[in-house]
Amino acid sequence: QVQLVQSGGGSAQAGGSLKLSCAASMYTTSSICMAWFRQGAGKERERVAAVYTNSGGSSYVSDSVKGRFTISQDDAENTVILQMNSLEPEDTAIYYCAADYDKRLCLVFLQSDVHSNFRYWGQGTQVTVSP
Numbered sequence: 001q002v003q004l005v006q007s008g009g010g011s012a013q014a015g016g017s018l019k020l021s022c023a024a025s026m027y028t029t030s031s032i033c034m035a036w037f038r039q040g041a042g043k044e045r046e047r048v049a050a051v052y053t054n055s056g057g058s059s060y061v062s063d064s065v066k067g068r069f070t071i072s073q074d075d076a077e078n079t080v081i082l083q084m085n086s087l088e089p090e091d092t093a094i095y096y097c098a099a100d101y102d103k104r105l106c107l108v109f110l111q112s113d114v115h116s117n118f119r120y121w122g123q124g125t126q127v128t129v130s131p
Contacts, residue, residue: 009127
């Protein structure tokens with residue numbers, strides 16, 4: 001059974017930093033597309049960043065967070081990390097980790113709305129940024 005376990009997040013002031021981690025049970029056995037999405041109150045789910053694991057670091061970051069957020073792999077811990085810097089109140093949302101074996105989801109991550117194609121999801125983590 002595939003499991004995604006999220007950790008991190010919480011509250012920060014504008015300009016601060018937070019980190020989210022997502023541990024995937026299938027991480028070490030397969031190359032997978034792992035992504036972060038977020039959903040603010042009353043808003044649609046929005047793509048944030050994605051990485052195709054074991055690919056030498058192919059990552060995809062949305063324009064709304066580029067230059068502030070980075071996505072990386074921690075192979076020793078079988079996790080994908082979303083480092084969030086220069087946080088803004090607009091970043092307040094529930095953040096979800098998602099994963100799928102389909103590499104194409106990463107390749108089109110920035111061009112298409114593919115969140116419904118990801119089969120595996122984490123439990124969600126609240127991130128709150130105060131002015």
